[in-house]
Amino acid sequence: MTAPSTAPSPTAQKPLAFELSREREAQLLAGARKSVRVTTGKIWALRVLIIALWLGSWEATATYLIDPFFYSKPSLIWDRLVQWFSTGTQFGSVWENLGFTVLEAVLGFVIGTVAGIVLGVLLGRSRFLAEVFSPFIKAANAVPRIVLAALFILWFGFDISSKVATVVVLVFFAVFFNAFTGAREVDGNVVNNARILGASKAKILTSIVLPSATTWILSSLHTAFGFALIGAIVGEYAGAKKGMGMLIANAQGTFDAAGIYAGMIIVTIVALLAEMLITTAENKLLKWRPSEAKTQAQGI
Amino acid sequence: MPSTYPAAHERHEPLPGADSGQRTAPLIELRAATKRFPKTGGGIHTAIQNVNLNVAPGEFVAVVGPTGCGKSTTLSLISGLQPASDGETYVRGELVTGIPKRVGYMFQSDATLPWQTVLDNVASGPRYQGMGRSEARDKARVWVDRVGLAKFEKYYPHQLSGGMRKRVSLAQTLVNEPEIMLMDEPFSALDVQTRQLMQTELLRLWSGTGAAIVFVTHDLEEAIALADRVVVMTASPATIKAEFTVTLPRPRDVEEVRLTPEFLAIYRQVWNSLREEVDQARAAASLAG
Numbered sequence: 001m002t003a004p005s006t007a008p009s010p011t012a013q014k015p016l017a018f019e020l021s022r023e024r025e026a027q028l029l030a031g032a033r034k035s036v037r038v039t040t041g042k043i044w045a046l047r048v049l050i051i052a053l054w055l056g057s058w059e060a061t062a063t064y065l066i067d068p069f070f071y072s073k074p075s076l077i078w079d080r081l082v083q084w085f086s087t088g089t090q091f092g093s094v095w096e097n098l099g100f101t102v103l104e105a106v107l108g109f110v111i112g113t114v115a116g117i118v119l120g121v122l123l124g125r126s127r128f129l130a131e132v133f134s135p136f137i138k139a140a141n142a143v144p145r146i147v148l149a150a151l152f153i154l155w156f157g158f159d160i161s162s163k164v165a166t167v168v169v170l171v172f173f174a175v176f177f178n179a180f181t182g183a184r185e186v187d188g189n190v191v192n193n194a195r196i197l198g199a200s201k202a203k204i205l206t207s208i209v210l211p212s213a214t215t216w217i218l219s220s221l222h223t224a225f226g227f228a229l230i231g232a233i234v235g236e237y238a239g240a241k242k243g244m245g246m247l248i249a250n251a252q253g254t255f256d257a258a259g260i261y262a263g264m265i266i267v268t269i270v271a272l273l274a275e276m277l278i279t280t281a282e283n284k285l286l287k288w289r290p291s292e293a294k295t296q297a298q299g300i
Numbered sequence: 301m302p303s304t305y306p307a308a309h310e311r312h313e314p315l316p317g318a319d320s321g322q323r324t325a326p327l328i329e330l331r332a333a334t335k336r337f338p339k340t341g342g343g344i345h346t347a348i349q350n351v352n353l354n355v356a357p358g359e360f361v362a363v364v365g366p367t368g369c370g371k372s373t374t375l376s377l378i379s380g381l382q383p384a385s386d387g388e389t390y391v392r393g394e395l396v397t398g399i400p401k402r403v404g405y406m407f408q409s410d411a412t413l414p415w416q417t418v419l420d421n422v423a424s425g426p427r428y429q430g431m432g433r434s435e436a437r438d439k440a441r442v443w444v445d446r447v448g449l450a451k452f453e454k455y456y457p458h459q460l461s462g463g464m465r466k467r468v469s470l471a472q473t474l475v476n477e478p479e480i481m482l483m484d485e486p487f488s489a490l491d492v493q494t495r496q497l498m499q500t501e502l503l504r505l506w507s508g509t510g511a512a513i514v515f516v517t518h519d520l521e522e523a524i525a526l527a528d529r530v531v532v533m534t535a536s537p538a539t540i541k542a543e544f545t546v547t548l549p550r551p552r553d554v555e556e557v558r559l560t561p562e563f564l565a566i567y568r569q570v571w572n573s574l575r576e577e578v579d580q581a582r583a584a585a586s587l588a589g
Contacts, residue, residue: 192381193411195399197425197476207424211415288415288456 072257080258081265089247098266100242101232104160108167109228116172116224117217120179121209130180137176145169149231149238163235163243170227178220182213215289218282225274229267325393326354327512328378328480332387335373346537347373350387353531353540357479360506360513362523364574365533366581371516372408373538375482378514379405391480404478404511406469406486412457418468419444419453425476443471446505463494467501474505481506483515487522499526499554507551520574524566525554532573535581542573 020028055074062073084094091097123130123137149166156162186209194208236245244263251259330353339345347370355361363371376382377389380399391400412421423440427433444453447467457465466486473481487495499522506513517523523530530544546566548557557563 187411189407189409189411190413193405193407193472194424194428195381196379196403196405197428197472199424199428203428207428208413211413214415286415288458290458 068257069255070257072261076258077261077265080256080262084262090250091242091247094247094266097242097244097247098270100160100240101229101236101244101267102270104163104232104235104243105167105225105228107160108164108231109171109225111164112168112171112228113175113221113224115168116175116220117179117213120176120217121183121205121213124180124183124213125205125209130184141173141177145173146231146234149235152235153239158239158241163232163240166235167228167231170231171224174224174227175217175220178216179213182216183209185216186212214285218278218285221278221282222275225278226271229271229274233267326390327357327359327392328353328355328514329390329393330354330374330377330387331390333374333377333384333389334386335370335377335382336385348377348533349537349539351538351540355480355512355514357512358510360515360526360528361531362515362517362527362529363531363533364517364520364523364570365538366535366574366578367518369533369536369577369581370538371518371533372484374533375405375484375514375516378480379403379482381405400480402477402479404473404476404481406473406481406483408485408488410457410465410469412465412468412472414457417454417456418449418460421457421468422471422475425472429476440471440475443475446474447471447501461494462490463498466490466498470498470502470505474509477509478511481511481513483513485517486515488517488519495522496555502526503550503552503554520567520570521558524548524563524570525552525557530566530570532570532577535577535584541577544570544573 059074062068062071068076088094089097123133146166148169149162152162152165156165190212191204191208194204199207232243233245233248236243237249240246244267248260248263251257251263330351333351333353334349335347337345337347351374353361353374363374365371373382377384378391378396380389380396380403383397389396391403394400413424416424419437419440422444423433423436426436426439431439441450441453444450447470449464449467449471452460452464457468460468469486487498490498503526513527515523515526520530524546527546530546532541532543533539534541544566548560548562548566
């Protein structure tokens with residue numbers, strides 16, 4: 001560096017020449033908003049087009065080329081849905097059946113999640129216990145647990161308890177492994193810091209380990225609720241007096257392809273609603289996280 | 301050649317609080333402390349060996365040594381986070397077996413809780429010790445204010461700069477009114493300007509507390525600018541090689557003091573001692589790498 005350049009430069013005091021005028025700023029922002037609107041519009045238009053093409057081609061092929069008795073078609077499925085919701089099914093109102101399925105899924109989900117978190121955190125914090133139990137847990141996870149639904153019917157009968165049990169064994173492992181990893185991955189530095197600041201073992205668990213594992217646990221809940229619905233439906237499919245799985249099984253027994261699709265659609269909508277609820281809860285609990293979505297990397 | 305403290309060897313029974321009058325009883329005392337770790341590939345790594353160190357109440361001691369020599373291990377022995385393999389550590393004349401009372405520790409990397417605001421992070425110490433939420437927050441607010449983050453008390457750590465996060469850690473440590481502050485290269489991750497600013501802040505905040513500080517760093521300038529005494533450690537396995545008293549007057553301006561001839565004289569003296577160790581550590585590293 002040469003000596004003269006270190007002298008205070010006279011230009012440093014000049015007012016900023018690049019400041020935007022108010023109108024120009026408003027103009028730029030309006031332009032940016034408009035381009036966002038246009039993109040969103042295009043995305044939705046394409047989505048609608050894809051659905052129209054898919055349903056249209058299905059309707060057309062099932063009308064002219066293939067047998068709708070086996071493959072059904074959108075208009076028949078729609079009729080079945082309308083019938084279920086207006087006059088009800090052979091087994092009572094569709095709402096009642098749906099209620100049973102959701103009740104089983106939610107009960108099993110809650111029990112499985114709590115058990116998964118408790119055991120996951122416990123083993124995640126104790127290397128010794130983790131070492132002892134790891135072969136058993138791996139083996140239990142490898143078992144095709146969905147088959148247990150049949151066994152649970154023998155044990156608990158056709159009531160909701162057998163379905164809840166099926167849901168619990170499916171949900172438990174999904175949550176357990178994430179809670180375990182979350183509890184194990186806690187930053188040792190943070191724990192040491194808390195110990196120095198005077199935290200007891202119990203406080204470390206509640207104020208450090210559980211909150212740090214929360215990110216892991218919450219991300220497992222998305223798949224876990226999907227498993228919960230699958231568990232409830234399979235349980236009902238294996239044998240039940242009420243429920244969506246039973247309606248689907250009955251539709252299969254009566255060669256009612258449209259009924260199978262109608263059942264699938266209803267359960268799919270429930271799963272999507274649950275997914276939205278979990279995402280909302282997640283965003284609320286994890287509001288401290290840096291949000292990637294909000295960053296405007298593109299620039300104007 | 302390791303410095304010996306006659307007083308430390310004469311006194312066998314710890315005398316908590318009893319002052320001989322001649323010299324103050326050491327607040328921290330390491331006696332022939334050794335720490336070994338199992339190596340990942342088998343074998344044993346000796347981090348520190350036969351370390352004797354006394355720190356008086358209110359004293360600012362900087363520990364310098366080549367990178368990775370085991371300086372931090374010394375702090376973890378004093379803090380009680382790790383037990384010594386051989387030798388003893390005493391704090392206030394009592395053998396350290398758990399975490400001693402009124403000890404603060406600032407770690408090299410961030411240890412703030414990402415899901416808590418600045419205020420709640422600072423309040424966590426009093427909360428852990430059983431204080432009610434609002435009372436702890438009031439106490440924390442005073443320290444958040446003192447470290448200059450009053451406007452940021454509702455922010456989350458990820459919304460702050462590296463220097464501001466260090467201020468949070470500093471407030472978190474100071475709110476517990478520690479008598480001993482252990483600092484493990486706390487400012488090493490900061491850029492030069494922020495680092496000097498934080499050094500100034502540390503001296504300002506420390507001056508009122510009467511706490512003793514053990515400050516580990518590999519930056520000799522930082523050590524001399526801040527401390528009353530600089531302890532030089534050898535290359536691994538680390539032991540104390542020499543100690544130097546820093547006679548620069550307080551209050552110090554950490555940026556200006558570096559330019560004084562007194563500072564340079566001390567620097568030259570300490571560096572002569574430290575250089576061999578740094579060279580040795582580099583040679584060992586290049587052999588290993």
